Every structure is written in structure tokens, then in C-alpha cells.
Amino acid sequence: MxxxxxxxxxxxxxxxxxxxxxxxxxxxxxxxxxxxxxxxxxxxxxxxxxHVAGRQLRTRRSRNLAMRLFASADGINGAILDRFLHALTEAAQRDGYRLTLFTAPDDEGEVAAIDELLSTADIDGFVLTSTHHDDARTAWLLEHDVPFVAFGRPWSSEDPFEAPHPWVDVDGGSGTSDATVHLLERGHRRIGFLGWPAGSGVGDDRRGGWQRALDAAGVDPATDELSLGVEDSVAEGARGARDLFARGATALVCASDSLAIGAVAAWRQGTPDASAEVPVIGFDDTPVAAALGLSSVRQPIEQVAEQTVTLLLKRFTGGAGGTAAPEHVLLPASLVLRTPDPHLLGLPPPGPGHPRP
Amino acid sequence: MxxxxxxxxxxxxxxxxxxxxxxxxxxxxxxxxxxxxxxxxxxxxxxxxxHVAGRQLRTRRSRNLAMRLFASADGINGAILDRFLHALTEAAQRDGYRLTLFTAPDDEGEVAAIDELLSTADIDGFVLTSTHHDDARTAWLLEHDVPFVAFGRPWSSEDPFEAPHPWVDVDGGSGTSDATVHLLERGHRRIGFLGWPAGSGVGDDRRGGWQRALDAAGVDPATDELSLGVEDSVAEGARGARDLFARGATALVCASDSLAIGAVAAWRQGTPDASAEVPVIGFDDTPVAAALGLSSVRQPIEQVAEQTVTLLLKRFTGGAGGTAAPEHVLLPASLVLRTPDPHLLGLPPPGPGHPRP
DNA sequence: GGTAGCGCGTTGAACGTTCAAAATCTGATT
DNA sequence: AATCAGATTTTGAACGTTCAACGCGCTACC
Structure with missing residues (x-):
């Protein structure tokens, strides 16, 4: 008893x-x-x-997944990883797995932390996020035969669908393409792209979507003139947007909501009509975008998490111990259209001012 | 080998x-x-x-902490819990503990999840967040003798320092008080408070700080007139702020950054001078506040996390198995002053507009 | 009627660790 | 030289689970 x-x-x-x-x-x-x-x-x-410890000792399985928790750099865009974290926890829980967190200062530290976790705490599998060009982590994990799934394509020169490890990603290019098409339908012809400096896989992908849409529409893209790469912050976004508007852009597709918020501010500076449609589209549909009424491209994070867990579990139960070819899942992004509250980020009507102290 | x-x-x-x-x-x-x-x-x-499983089986200790991951409702203020999550992971890691996540739809579900975790995976202790009035979770945990620490006071009528369980919290009232004092020093006399409907412990606490500061300064608070409780969103904040300004408020202390952002927008509507100081102070110092240049009250989340882990570990190693009185830690908040970039959330100078499609 | 096979249930062993008790060693004391 | 205390090391057992092998009873087949 x-x-x-x-x-x-x-x-x-x-x-x-x-x-x-x-x-x-x-x-x-x-x-x-x-x-x-x-x-x-x-x-x-x-x-x-x-009792899991007893079971784990015998079966060498822990039903535990682990993931590195990134410090959300910007905090606005970091929100996307927090959404992912939440969705991943739920997806794992549905399948009877738990999610353990760890932190690391850099990729090297992450590999060290994974190594440590592997030798002490039978973690069954890892989830990698924020993959980038020449990612040393995937190489290490492959070499040590550690089950893992990456959220993010391997941004190397080879065909990502030939990659030796499984990954799930969102087709950002399709999102920016949709955004561009939407602006074209609204009558815009000189549509600019406000992104990051070339070289980041994610950023180049999003820029690519914008360019494809313009090409397909037969509009002269004036690619070099109407595309700009700046650091990912609201202030830089505002500065960059002013530049693009000055070059004749009438609308902007942005690589992030941070940039887009800056762009909206810049646009409002030059367009005193409060009721005018705001021709700026952001990326990631962050809470701030929602709060400010900014249109944005949304990543289907819940599905990404679901797929990530599914692929990871397949990895464990996979027939002859992972001889099956790794699977790769690319999910489409969707465009969320919003009409901004004219009183937010908005213009003052020429009415009476407020009392001053 | x-x-x-x-x-x-x-x-x-x-x-x-x-x-x-x-x-x-x-x-x-x-x-x-x-x-x-x-x-x-x-x-x-x-x-x-x-190998942790072997050790755990023998010692009945797992060196594992667990916490429920909340869906960040607003997303702006949810950022505070994400900061906490990160800090907690790091603090736990420093002491050789890991953090496991789980989700639950409500408090009842959280208790069920904790129960499940306890019976399968020896979790050593739990961290509770978002405590509220009449929190059934603390009662259950106390009754079942589960080691836990709450981030947040028990918001009951009794003296929280007499509570039967350990907690760590931030003195939000001291933060809003500092904010109010700051505005008083800038010459304001009619300072309003924009918060949530009465009844939420956190909200009432923040409102209390504002009132105390006004009382101490001998300024007629006109409490009822200049205080308003609305739902926590940007739009509601804007609406509420317009109301308060109309009643003669010249400055606002807000219970959240969401409300404050709305308040700034409302204020800008009535004050066409772009260079004027923005007399609005938010709460939580979220990334959005930083991006927009909004002054805000900052919670020392890193210290909260540190203390939470410390108290929790004391719980495990505590002399005669927890006979020591539970400890309670109240940390001061700090005021972060910023000067907003006049081009963000800002006013358009009466210059030429941008090209239209 | 022997035996092969099958369905169902039990037992021994092992996973890797730590607690508790027993065994051994060291040096000093009588 | 025998004894003892204390320091150090070793051994047996246990934590709770699952795998592998084995046992038993029954049926079917030749």
C-alpha cells in the first residue's frame, strides 16, 4: 500500500x-x-x-529529446523560436516524449553539451535549430551517429534534398513570392526588398522569392537598385526603407518583422494620409506584427514541430537502424494580411494637443 | 575499449x-x-x-527540474516568461541540473502533468510560474509534499512572507513607484495609471506602487479619476490612454509594455511635436520596448531564476527534509529610461510624400 | 504413444549505480 | 607477538525494468 x-x-x-x-x-x-x-x-x-529509470537502464531508451535554447538575439524575431519550442514540446508530449533544454554559448559549446548529455543522460535524439552555412554541428552528429533532425535546410551549395541527414524547413521564398504577388495585384510595380546582407541562407532564400515573383510577372526587377541588405533591427530597417523609397520603391517586402516595423515608420514619415494602405509586408508574423496590424509571412511552426518529431521518431524505430534514406520536408509559408489600426504607428490628426505638465 | x-x-x-x-x-x-x-x-x-539512469535508480534523484511552458498569450508580455525560461535553464545547468518542459491547457492539467511526471520520471522539483489568487496548484503540491518554488507571490489575503511554500518574486510596486517618481521629477503632476481590471494580484501591486509614490509626494492622486483598468492589448491601451489624457493626465505609468505602446500611439496622436519627450513608461522591458525606445520597468529575471534554483536545491538538501521554514525572496525592479527614436512610432515631418503605385 | 509445436507463464540475468556491511591492511600499543 | 583502532578497500545487495531462456500443459500429427 x-x-x-x-x-x-x-x-x-x-x-x-x-x-x-x-x-x-x-x-x-x-x-x-x-x-x-x-x-x-x-x-x-x-x-x-x-519507472523510467528502470526501463531506461534496461532498454537504453529514455524517451527524452533535447534542444539547445538560443538566447533570442533580437527578441522580436526570437519569438519564432519560442513558438517552435512550445509546439515542439506539445508534439513530443503527444508521442510520449519529453523535451529537455540546454544552453550553449556557440556551436562548439552546443556540440560539447550534446556530447555530455549523450554520455550521462541517454537522450534519444536532438533537435537542431538555426542551421547555417557550413554547419559543423551536423557533421559531428552524423559522424557520431547521433539521431537528430534539423529545423532548417543545410545551407550548402549541394542540393539540400540530397543531404545525409533529415531536416524540416519552411519555404521562405514561397512566402516572399506570395507577398510580392499580392503587392503586384495591388498595382505596385516598383517593389523593393529589404533584407540582410547576402550570405545568409535564410535571407538569400527570402530574397529569391521576391525576385522570382517579379520575373514571373515580367516586371523589370531592377534587382540591384531596389534590394538592400542591412542588419536586422528596427532602426536599420527604417534607415534602409527610407533609402529604398528614395530610389522610387512604392512598396516593400521585408525579410523580418523587425525590418518591416522600421519600414512602416519610414513610410509613414513620407505619407501623411493615415487611411492609406501600408505597402509593407514583414516576415514571421510575430506578436508585434499582430499587435501593430502589420501584414506578414507566417511560418507553419506547429507543422514544423510535428514533422520534426515524426522524423525523429522514425529515426529510432527505423527498420535496419537508420539505413533508410533521410527524409526532407519543406513546408509552404502563408501570407497573413492585416489592416493596421490607423491609430497605432499612426499619424496625428491636426487636432488639439494634450495638456502638458 | x-x-x-x-x-x-x-x-x-x-x-x-x-x-x-x-x-x-x-x-x-x-x-x-x-x-x-x-x-x-x-x-x-x-x-x-x-550513467544517470543507474544513479537515479539507486539514489531516487534525477537532477531534473521541470516547468510548465505557457503559451505566450499576448506574445509581447509572454516574452518575460521566455526570458525566465532561458535564465532558469542556465542557472539549473550551472548547478548540474537539467530542465524538462511540459505543457498543459490549464492549472488542473498542470497538476495532472506533474502527477504523471512524478510517478514516471523522478523529477526532483518543479518551478511554478504565473501564480494567481487562490492557486490550487500550490495547495496540491504542498499536500503531496512535492518540492517546488514559485515564481510569483501567493496572491492571497495573508502575508505572503508567512506562506508555507518558498517563492521568488519581483517587487513590481517598487518599479511603478520609481517610474512615478521619475515623472514627478520631470514636472508632471497629473500622472495616470493604465493597468488591468482590479483583482489580479500582479496588476494591483503595480497600481499600488504608483499610488504610494503620489501619496508620498503629497500630490493629490485623484486615484479613481486617473486610474484605468483595461484588457492587456495594444489597442485597448491606446483606447484607455486617450481616455486618461482626455481626463487631464499629462503622463502615464502602465502595467505592461503592450499597454504602453498603445499609450504612446495615443499620446503621439495629440502631440504633434516630434521632439517632445514621451511621458509614458511601460513594464517588463520587452524587446519591443527596446526596439521602439520606450522607457520601461525591468524585472531582474536572471536573479529571479538564480534564486529560484537556489531555493529549490535547498529544498532537496535541506537538513531534516524540509523542516526549515520556507524562504521568500522579493527582488526590486529597476527603471530603464530611453529616448525614443523620433522616426519610430513617430511623426511625419510635413515634407514631400513617397511615390504611389 | 511418442514427439513436435504452440500458447502462456515463470525465472534468471542484466542494465550501472550507490548503500551498507564485511574484509583487509597499517601501524601503534600492550 | 598478540591485539586493537582506524583507515582503506572490497563485496553483496538493491533500485525497477525488460530480454532471453526455460517450463508446463495442451493439441495435433504420424
């Missing part, structure tokens, strides 16, 4: 052996239906839960 | 018993100095790491 029930204590109470209890739960087909009917309700009623 | 070293394999290799290796690592004083000198470097070199 006292203490939690174990296989042995339960077995004694029910007059069967521990293995029968274990089988009733894990391999019911091996147990006679009549015993099953007698034993299962009793187990249920006892509130028995297998 | 093949496979990871275990106590037994190491012992065989070094010609000592497993227990000696174990002692060398966990209780060096029990081992002869000469053996220690011989054995320790060899252990180090072997890369041996104790």
Missing part, C-alpha cells in the same frame, strides 16, 4: 509474475485474454506507472 | 573495485591519497561519465 506500486509489488498482489504485468502493458498479444481482462483493470486502478 | 566506460569496466582496467572509483568521484576523502592520484587522472582520461 505504502509507496508507489512497482511491477513486483503489483505481481505479488495479483498473483502473477512481474513479466506478465510487463507484457500486459507492453505486449498484450503475449498474454491470455482472460488474464488480460483480470489484470489490466487492476493495474489501471493501482495507478501504476513504469 | 568499445562502448562507453562504466564503473565496472573502469575498475577492471585500473585494478581496483567499482566502489573505489565511485568514491574517488563522490567521496574523495574516503580514498587514500595515493590511489586518488593514480585513479583520478585515469578516470578523467577515459572520459567516463556516470
Amino acid at each position: 505504502a509507496g508507489k506500486p512497482t511491477l513486483v509489488s503489483l505481481a505479488r498482489e495479483l498473483g502473477v509474475s512481474r513479466q506478465t504485468i510487463s507484457n500486459a502493458l507492453n505486449a498484450p498479444h503475449r498474454v491470455n485474454v482472460r488474464t488480460l481482462e483480470r489484470v489490466l483493470p487492476a493495474i489501471e486502478e493501482s495507478g501504476y506507472r513504469p | 568499445a562502448g562507453k566506460p562504466t564503473l565496472v569496466s573502469l575498475a577492471r582496467e585500473l585494478g581496483v573495485s567499482r566502489q573505489t572509483i565511485s568514491n574517488a568521484l563522490n567521496a574523495p576523502h574516503r580514498v587514500n591519497v595515493r590511489t586518488l592520484e593514480r585513479v583520478l587522472p585515469a578516470i578523467e582520461e577515459s572520459g567516463y561519465r556516470p
